[in-house]
Amino acid sequence: MIKYRLGLDIGIGSIGWAIISGDSKAARIENFGVRIFESGELDQLGKDRKSQQRRGFRGTRRLVRRKKHRKDRIKGHLQNIGLVKIEALNQYFETNNQDIYEIRVKALDGKITPEEIGACLIHFANNRGYKDFYAQESEKNNLDAEEEADYEALNNFDRIYKSSNFRTPAECILAKFKKDGQEYPDFRNNNFKEVHYLINREYLKNEMHQILIEQSKYYGSLSPASIEMLDAIIFKQRDFEDGPGEENEKFRRYSGFLDSIGKCMYYKDCDRGFRSTVISDVYAVTNTLSQYQFLDSVTGEYHLKPVVARELVDYLLKTGNLTMTEVKKILKDNNLILKKSDLSDDGALSKAIKYLKAIKNSIESSGLNWMDFIDEDQFDAENYSKLHQMGELISKYQTPKRRKDELKKLPWMTEPLLKELCLKKISGTSNVSYKYMFEAIQAFMNGETYGNFQANKLKERQENISPEHRCMILNTLDDPEIKDNPVVFRAINETRKLINAIVRKYGSPECINLEVASELNRSFSERVEIQKYQKENEKSNDKVKKAIADLLQIEVGDVSGAQIDKYKLYYEQDCKCLYSGKPLGDIGLVLLDKTHRYEIDHIVPYPGFRVTGSAGRKNTAFPVFFLSLPSFIH
Template identity: 30%
Template sequence: MNYKKLILGLDLGIASCGWAVTGQMEDGNWVLDDFGVRLFQTPENSKDGTTNAAARRLKRGARRLIKRRKNRIKDLKNLFEKINFINKASLDKYINEHSATNLVEDFNRHELYNPYFLRSIGITEKLTREELVWSLIHIANRRGYKNKFAFDIEGDGKKRETKLDEAISNALISSNLTISQEIVRNKKFRDAKNKKALLVRNKGGKEGENNFQFLFARDDYKKEVDLLLAKQAKFYPELTEEIRAKAADIIFRQRDFEDGPGPKKQELREIYKKENKQFSKNFTQLEGRCTFLRELSVGYKSSILFDLFHIISEVSKISKYIEENDQLAQDIISSFLYNEAGKKGKTLLKEILKKHHINDDIFDTNAYKNIDFKTNYLNLLKEVFGNDVLKNLSLNRLEDNIYHQLGFIIHTNITPERKEKAINQWLLENNIILAKEKLNILLKPNSSISTTVKTSFKWMSIAISNFLKGIPYGKFQAQFIKEDNFKLPESYAKQYQKYLTGEKTFEMFAPIIDPDLWRNPIVFRAINQARKVIKKLFEKYTFIDQINIELTREMGLSFSDRKKVKERQDDSLKENAKAKEFLMANGIIVNDTNVLKYKLWIQQNKKSLYSGKEITIADLGASNVLQIDHIIPYSKLADDSFNNKVLVFSKENQEKGNQFADQYVKSLGTENYNNYKKRVNYLLFQNQINQKKAEYLLCSNQNEEILNDFVSRNLNDTRYITRYVTNWLKAEFELQSRFGLAKPKIMTLNGAITSRFRRTWLRNSPWGLEKKS
């Protein structure tokens, strides 16, 4: 069938891709030509939300850990065999003839062995060759932790913050003992049921209540190995200084995280990376591209620039007061940067807003309450260097100052020794003297500032410059999206060159090559499934003029957020079931309208919110006594949700007409209006209505902020996840256009709009209900 125009609608979720194609006939009428849905599994664990890759990663990590241990032990045995100190057969014979024991007193060394006991006596007396090698193998298996600061331990997929046992480390220093000597001597490590036996267990209860209770520093293990080998060298001349150093190197060798996988030696590593291209890039080269300026790499949280960007993003939630008020915007930025009183967060913001005589009503709004400042790097700098640390910082040099350099060091240096060395060098170059306790604050691992963000520093800088001119971030972002400053991503540009040279054959909707999408398996699978649908539809129709995309609210949400959404949906189903049960018990017709009336009736304490008059069960069952009213008329605010609805008497609804609820009740007199506000505030205080509904109920027809905010959020979906989808499609069609193919128009909509269309167009079918059944 020939059409003048074809439009494809996509409904993209985390486990499905629904689609429909409508065509315009020659006479101008539209028909539904085809529709369908593609279902697929979500690539995550349904219990805890971890990706399927996480389980594989943990197992792979465990395999590698075991392999590295085996290699250390193998190399240690080879070293001692090479110098004819021992052979593997005699060592195996020793292991076979001796059984492990926890006893450290009154046991037969010819039949039993305890590595802690052997290590402790080896510091002062001679061990057999087999006992010495086995003691070193025991240390090579468990060689302590390099990081002396707090760190995360991964076990069963969960992370727990812990730290080294400082009491033990201090005891070793004060008593000049080794770890094994302290373990044998200290009653803390003895079995409560047998005082002659050790019970050195690092794993206790199911939830790890007693897990990792004994953590020792690697430096203390190194000290023990040095003392042990030095003592035994007096009895065995083969243990030269060179051999002792080689043995210690084998036991404690560990590649820095920044080096990535492969051999430790640089020349061998280069060969390894050439042969294994997946390991050819450093982790900082894999951090992704800016959501808006795709040619630029993303920034990181350990920067003043990001904290200021975060501030303007949060403050823009109250955009009405920022827009065209450049003095207020400048005061916000300078106060967060330069205030020397240590004030921060919403306490500081409230002080600034009051200083500029902003109406106190703002502090009761949902928008203000949702502001959540996390200026972690600024807080860190002020904690370490003092509250006046940034007093000489220019806003024109946010990327060109010593504290931006420090942030780069914190971001790129993961290994504690590297980080400490780099920070000390930075301190030296900038003539800064820092107390040890302050330096330790900088060295302590802090995932809240070391990770990356979704935008580049250039994007942040442009957004801040616009904010200082009185342009809220939300408005600036919307303008950018509207202008459509799209550039073909680097990966697609390379692919295009391969097509031109004939290295690859051109293919429409080829497999996705965007590394940013690869690193988010849930989003990647959803978009990849959409790609397959679009590819097949283009093969069928040859060309489609427009693609409309709706992304489910779940897309881009974390597992915990999606779990909360699911819980709310389950609660709604239970409320509906309860409502139907009540209606049936009282002889009231069970339909969606009456279910909604019942829920509003319960929420409003069985009273009309406009007049406060009681609503009886008889009223609820009557057909013409009550009506469901939009608090703010639907003609002025396209919000058909539960938050914009109340149950009132029909007469009240007729009198209200097309007015706002607040405007209508004001017309009933001051006393009625005051009582109305008390009812609203009481319901809010009792958590029977949320902040948004309260704002609607008290919103005057003069208050354009709520209206503008809702319209901007619902006409265009500007979430990061939506940008991913549109950027991918634009890149695909840009590539195709270079080969002479036309580019369709791409449009993204929020689900609230399409939901309204569904209920309007399909109101006489099950798909037109408030909740799809």
């Protein structure tokens, strides 16, 4: 066992954790991860979870961060090859407002400046075009609403682009989207526009290569190797399975989800099983049926006959589906009556069957016989069935090319079935291993409900804990006050499970550092009020955006966050500098300022707005100290 410190970041739907060994001078992260769970809390309308909304914002932040990383790499590469310095590029962006599409078209047939080359490349990095992650040769079937909108937008641009034999997308955009008198083309996909456009990524890659090949005639630093590197920086997209960073990096912290699949809570030496397999579907169904009771109409006893349990599983396998109507019919034929509580969810059974329905449709659509596949033993842990092997490969490989290559290795794979399976969007793992699932299914077919089976397993696991670790394991919290708050109780209970799992593997930590989300200390009504305030603030910002757009004659989508802050503070401070009290001047000049003359200071505890240089000694002190100076008070 190692000496370590445990760090926990506890939220209402997730717990981030890290195990750190060594002292402050030689600290090392031994392991880290996130435990995600459902808080059970919906918004006040009973729709989206707040965690889903936050995840959307977090995804946007990641995209922004990745764009910045690409742009920084472009600038660094151009400086390294001696084409243009980073300072010169930054100065160019500060002072130049020329239409980038005009520069891109000009670059096709003649020399442009190094700064303009950099501007073109950064524009490509910001707008890389659309690449279909699930692109296949087959027709686009079973698309969701977002995908349909994307393909419609692609087709809209293709019709215009191919109608006049344009060399590049930039030529097309200048010709079709820039009207006389306009400073820039109107090519943004704003929500209020009826027609949207997307550009195929390959079109933009071809345009970039045309530009760089033309410019290489004038700049020797743009060698084939440099162009290849720029192509990789701008357009390379890692496979989902690889994870971030360089594939061969020795100390890469995360190497893709395939290398980070969790372990079964009951069998610590076994990985969790993939969710989209026959075994996982049957296990989920047996789990779901355990929420019901089965009354024998002849004897009056509550029990599930093994013959009935087997019949339910056989029906599920043969038809690829099992509904509550079919369950009740099978039970009735065997003199059993289904009894359910008020908490039972009839829709849970349908949700439990994720793989069987999908794979049966794919097999039959490919002209193959379902019974040829399902007649195999589906519960042989030593020799997995064809259906299981296909489900595992689909779950493991999300990148279409990888998935296709792996599926091709299966000896029974046909071309029609390959096309069907490459389009399936399924992923994820179960919480337990196949070994545990096999045992649970076998127990169910012997007439034991999953609830009883799980209780026996938990008891067995508790008995097997060594005396050394038994005293270190956290017991279930039994506090009526905390149990009254389901959000807090769920977060604490999940934290307990996580700490126990870490202690079993690494021993007890020297200390535990906690960071707790503020949501845990608030009631549901308080969280609703906060969300209501956030939505009102969002509406207020939307009004400010529109006012700025009207004032500056720009699109609403072009208004920056800094401009919103400046606009609000400008009027909150009565159009005056916070420090000197002098007028700030025209609001339009303030909003368009790129010279840092007008800056926002984050004064404790509220931001303020000032003219650069008006603060005097402000450069060496916090604003709150400046406010206390006699010269300011008087």
